[in-house]
Amino acid sequence: MLLILKKRTLIGLCLAIVFGIIIFLSAWLLSSNNSSINVSLDEDEAEDYIKWVDFNVPYEAMHKALKLDIDSQEKEIKLNWIELLAYLAAKNGNNFKCFKEEQLNSIAQMLESGKSIQELTKNMEYYPYYYEAYSAILSGFAGEYQIEVANETGEEKQWERHYGLKVFSPIAKNFPYSHYDDFGNSRSYGFKRVHLGNDLIGQVGTPIIAVEGGIVEALGWNKYGGWRIGIRSFDEKRYYYYAHLRKNFPYRKDLEVGSIVKAGDVIGYLGRTGYSTKENVNNIPQAHLHFGMQLIFDESQKENKNEIWIDVYQIIRLLDRQRSEVIKNPETKDYSRIYDIR
Incomplete structure (x- = not known):
């Protein structure tokens, strides 16, 4: 009789332990599932931004x-x-x-x-x-601004207030260029890919202009783009890419990473550098400026496989109505704008 009671007690104890383990595991699994759901929701909320733009406005x-x-x-x-x-x-x-x-x-x-x-x-x-x-x-393209103009005698400058287009063509005034809509065309140097900009064909040494004001984020050699400049707009939504700049003298001499530029400033000079792992090499057959615009809705998009580059051909056509007039310094050989903007 005593042996039977001991066996029943032992069995009851074992069952209690088993039930306890089941309850513990159930609670743990429920907690884990809730955590996973919360993490998933947090990730979805964190990634709630535009990931693709097809800009084809004429x-x-x-x-x-x-x-x-x-x-x-x-x-x-x-x-x-x-x-x-x-x-x-x-x-x-x-x-x-x-x-x-x-x-x-x-x-x-x-x-x-x-x-x-x-x-x-x-x-x-x-x-x-x-x-x-x-x-x-x-x-950043339109709004109120002030710009210098020549006075009636042409000997001095004066400020005028305007409302309208306050950005500039990437090619300086009085310098010829041509272009066509080549966005998406095939490129093969390094690896097969598509062209993510617009090529503006011109003469070596043509002054290149900052389309919009911003901060210089990149300045130096890239094996694809040669000597290039990357400028981020002040609102951080747009990244402007200017590539294939001139051999030996690609940039305005005082320009560096972190420099602040205004719309209409001279930033560099058209050339044909690039397609080389070695710096300062002309491997581009035809002199041109590669101009590109990247959109950034979240900082994670800045440099990854899901970057958003838009077709800027029609934008270049719009910008052509506002071109920055420049003058050359005979001593430094640098160009600078004639009329300032604010």
């Missing part, structure tokens, strides 16, 4: 939208050219092949009649995306 649309914006500044209701373009992209599914100026005029008329952009876009699922994407590209 010059004609940008030109017209900007004109509507500029002309409205003297009116009670002021238009925003980025909102106009984003509305158009959301409405046409990012297809601008059939663009007509009347489309933008129609949007402008609705806004001028008193309707808000929020009212017009409340049922457009992708308007917020296009507005954020186009803002990242164009937000």
Whole structure:
């Protein structure tokens, strides 16, 4: 009898231990699952930013939208050219092949009649995306600014206040160049890839201009781009890449990493360096400036396999209407801008 009681006690103790282990493991697994879910949610929230932009807005649309914006500044209701373009992209599914100026005029008329952009876009699922994407590209391009101009006698300069395009072509005024839409073309040096910029063909030594103000983040040799400069916009959304600069004298002499430049400043000189692991080598057959624009919505996108480079061909066409006039210093051989901006 005593032996039977001991066996029952032992069995009960074993069962209690087993149940205890089961309860412990269940609690641990539940906790782990909750932690995994929380981590997953945190990662999703952390990665909630734009990862792809296909910019194919034609010059004609940008030109017209900007004109509507500029002309409205003297009116009670002021238009925003980025909102106009984003509305158009959301409405046409990012297809601008059939663009007509009347489309933008129609949007402008609705806004001028008193309707808000929020009212017009409340049922457009992708308007917020296009507005954020186009803002990242164009937000530093237009607005109020002051620029020096020659006075009536031409002997002195004076400041004038303007509203409009406040960025510049990457090629200085009075220097010829040509280009075509070569974004996405095949490249094979080093490895097979696509071309992520626009090549502006010109003469060796042509002064290269900072399109927008910003901070120099890269300056030096790259085996693909040769002597190159990378400039980050002040809002950190845009990274401008200028490559294949001149052999021996690629940059403005006082330029270095960390330098602050203004829109319209001379930053370097057109050349044909690159395609070489050895520095200061001309291996590019035709002299040209490779100009590229990278969009950065999150700092993790700056240098990785998922970088966002856009087709800037139509943007270059727009920038051609604003070119920085320069003068050469006979002693230093450096060029500098004639008219400052602020």
